[in-house]
Amino acid sequence: RKEVEQDPGPFNVPEGATVAFNCTYSNSASQSFFWYRQDCRKEPKLLMSVYSSGNEDGRFTAQLNRASQYISLLIRDSKLSDSATYLCAVNLRSKLSFGAGTTVTVRA
Amino acid sequence: EAGVVQSPRYKIIEKKQPVAFWCNPISGHNTLYWYLQNLGQGPELLIRYENEEAVDDSQLPKDRFSAERLKGVDSTLKIQPAELGDSAVYLCASSNAPYNEQFFGPGTRLTVL
Numbered sequence: 001r002k003e004v005e006q007d008p009g010p011f012n013v014p015e016g017a018t019v020a021f022n023c024t025y026s027n028s029a030s031q032s033f034f035w036y037r038q039d040c041r042k043e044p045k046l047l048m049s050v051y052s053s054g055n056e057d058g059r060f061t062a063q064l065n066r067a068s069q070y071i072s073l074l075i076r077d078s079k080l081s082d083s084a085t086y087l088c089a090v091n092l093r094s095k096l097s098f099g100a101g102t103t104v105t106v107r108a
Numbered sequence: 109e110a111g112v113v114q115s116p117r118y119k120i121i122e123k124k125q126p127v128a129f130w131c132n133p134i135s136g137h138n139t140l141y142w143y144l145q146n147l148g149q150g151p152e153l154l155i156r157y158e159n160e161e162a163v164d165d166s167q168l169p170k171d172r173f174s175a176e177r178l179k180g181v182d183s184t185l186k187i188q189p190a191e192l193g194d195s196a197v198y199l200c201a202s203s204n205a206p207y208n209e210q211f212f213g214p215g216t217r218l219t220v221l
Contacts, residue, residue, distance in 0.1 A: 004150070008148075031207060032207050032208075034209060034210075041217075042214070043199060043212040043213060043214050043215050044151065044199075044212050045212070046209050046210070046211065049209055087150050087151075089150075089210075091207055094139075094156070094163075094164070094206035094207060095153060095156070095164060096141075096153065096210060097150075097153075098150025098151050098152070099150050100148065100149050100150050101148075101149075101150060
């Protein structure tokens, strides 16, 4: 079983829609969690850190469910510019493990 | 504030040739990481440095890969000799502490012919 797993998608959504996707992790001792955004042929850019209480940044909301070992990302009022691959990352003993990413395409 | 700097951005070499990548982390970031990313996959850790010390190199193929961070600031990753399967993007990242957010450089896209 992979340490971090994501639904690869693609999630094709119209502008203005809400899209949400999860990331599961295998080790319950994982300590910190992050969402990164990666555009084609670019480096991953930090989108959000995920706190135990969940957190929100504008149209983006991240949640952590330790009991079920997953984190989620919800994007409200999708924009064309939200089209990207979203990578989740899980930190265990200072090692960050990444999922393969979820591709989101927002269409006009 | 300047981000993580990497060079070169692109490199094309023939198999069995050596290649080296350079990274300068964000100022003040003591933790430096080298990752490899294949198409359609997430980054995979090769090595992590805390200052000058390589504290996790368990995923580094030591028969052909080597890395150094002599003064605890910039770092070099080397492959010698390169193989076809080494074609990938090599990403450098840094953070101000091991558990904290990591920030990535633009990467070096390596093509081995």
